[in-house]
Amino acid sequence: MSIDNQNAFPEQEKRGLYRAIQERRDVRSQFLPDPIPDEILVRLLEAAHHAPSVGFMQPWDFLVIDSVEVRQEVLDIFERENERAAENYAGDRAQAYRSLKLQGILESPMNLCITCDRSRGGPNVLGRNTIVETDLFSTCLAVQNLWLAARAEGIGVGWVSILDQQELAQVLKLPEDVYPLAYLCLGYVSEFLDQPELQAKGWRSRLSLEELVHRNRWGAGLAPGDELISLLQRR
Structure with a gap:
């Protein structure tokens, strides 16, 4: 059944959106050293800032991290936590886990931490009375907006989730109410893989x-x- 929907995007624009969704990848191994121009970074941040948020609270902030010193401190946290995570597996599964590259903290030219200010909007935010975690959900939408925009720009993004959030907050000197929701590696890449890397390597x-x-x-x-x-x- 065909519906005449005047609000729909033109076909070419729809194909571009769905392509970005299908071809988005969590990048760890394919980063190039080329810097991301500031004007493109601003476009990515603008895309993230236009994410929906409950009560229009906009709980996100964006820490642009290009300091090698700071990134090395974050890498140290990752390496400790990754060793702990590896202990969850045994035998061939443990060997497979240790063979995976799960971060590009130093290889990428830029890291970006997207935080959630859990106090933004005050004690009573419209729509947050019952489900308090909606601030975290809203910030995740900002991450996804940025990720899709980055794919459209030919920029890879990798989410480093194997981090102790309290230690990360200390390294980044975050205020008490600010939670480091997503630590991302950004950069141009040599290629985008045809399928997710964990799928290609038989993990899932x-x-x-x-x-x-x-x-x-x-x-x-x-x-x-x-x-x-x-x-x-x-x-």
Whole structure:
């Protein structure tokens, strides 16, 4: 069924958006040393700043980190925490884990920490009364906006999640109410991989979308002949 939707983007622009979503990668190994021009960095930050936020609280701040000294301190935290994480696995799985490159802190020309100010907007933020964590959710949307804009600009982004957040906050001298939500590595890359690196290296495979879609209630799968499941299987 075709719907005449005058609010939709032109086809070429829609294809660009969906391409950015499909080809976005968590980059660790393909960074080039070329610096990101300031005008492009501003575009990425502007994209992040236009993310939706509950109560329009806009809880994010952006720490642009190009100091090698600061990045080395962050790398030291990563190495300690990564060694602890490796202890969660045994045998071949442990060997596979240790073979993975999970950060590009020094290889990338720039790091960026996106923080969440948990006090922004005061004690009563519209829409946050019941679900207090909506400030964190909102900041995650800013991260995704930046990530998609970066892919459109040909810039790779890698999220370094194996960090002790309290130690990271101390290194970055964050105020008490400011939480370091996402520590990112940014830079131009030699290539964007055809598939996520963890998938390519056999760590995990992408789940089947049709197995993740429910109808009305959890566990109520789509019935045979349901047009939605037919479309999902043909995509």
